[in-house]
């Protein structure tokens with residue numbers, strides 16, 4: 001039996017998983033500060049939610065879903081994305097008020113695996129439901145931007161566009177289809193199929209980019225209200241000092257978008273998968289699912305790609321603040337008490353659970369990547385411990401009541 005995970009999936013172990021934890025925590029913290037509550041909802045949903053919500057003509061629905069019949073004969077799909085289910089949950093809750101929701105978890109798409117394109121991948125995201133003000137779009141885009149700033153992702157570009165309302169989208173689709181029919185024979189096979197299923201996607205085709213000069217763009221079909229809404233979003237972004245570029249060909253891969261769409265692009269990653277996040281407004285989605293009118297905007301950010309883009313240089317802080325060393329077994333209870341106290345003081349502390357030689361314990365401290373080893377030995381009776389800086393190899397005696405302060409200040413001076 002092979003121990004490898006299934007194709008296109010990964011086991012994320014230490015030390016890499018420490019980067020994941022840092023990134024997930026940073027997002028959770030920021031989303032909470034922006035007023036987003038947590039939503040936890042099923043990893044699978046009825047297939048219809050995605051077929052209708054994401055759109056029959058999209059690659060996600062046509063080629064990428066993990067769909068199966070459960071033992072009760074229901075068609076079930078592992079969630080390929082979050083937004084459709086979050087809207088379903090909101091409608092199920094019967095809530096009438098704007099709701100700001102954040103989530104994190106695995107999504108599933110049967111894609112051709114490569115670096116940054118996985119079959120199981122993690123997204124974090126927010127959905128601001130029940131609000132059509134452009135200020136909501138700005139807030140959502142800002143939250144994503146601040147998140148990338150917090151985790152130190154360099155070379156990030158925020159791209160924005162507006163797709164307009166359903167009427168302007170339909171008008172644009174008509175004109176675009178006509179244009180594409182005219183150049184059909186010059187287009188790639190993929191794009192030719194898409195003329196029928198999803199002509200909008202041809203616009204951001206990398207393969208056919210050069211043949212699309214003069215293709216009708218969504219911007220040319222916007223209604224006055226959509227123009228106004230888009231202008232207010234751009235103004236809001238400027239006021240928030242968020243640099244962005246307008247990408248008139250940005251259309252996104254899912255069908256539910258109206259008006260604002262945006263993408264966060266890591267310019268240092270390979271073009272094929274350099275979108276580290278994306279989102280937009282989807283004012284019609286709730287109705288498409290059979291609910292009432294719920295204007296909404298949100299984004300999802302791809303954790304796998306973000307960690308990839310952060311690369312080695314993001315650095316890893318040591319896994320533990322202190323590893324406690326029991327100098328002789330009589331001191332074990334004192335050492336256990338010390339670990340407990342440090343943990344209660346929000347320090348990361350650990351020790352060996354059973355007898356080991358002092359040498360073996362120091363080895364563990366190194367292997368566990370602790371900043372300091374704290375030796376509980378004879379000096380304990382004088383109210384002191386010995387603290388060794390595991391990087392520099394220097395040792396000092398520190399009074400017991402000063403240990404946590406020492407760990408903190410020493411840690412900061414590092």
Ligand code: HAM
Nearest residue numbers: 081116117118121275276277278279280298299300302
């Ligand atoms: P999406 O553009 O399909 O949007 O996905 C968002 C992000 O998830 C992408 O930018 C990428 O970083 C990551 N991602 C997507 N597919 C993969 C994959 N196969 N492997 C690794 N990472 C991937 C959505 O999912 C929408 N729900 C966003 C949204 C929320 N719109 C409104 N609210």
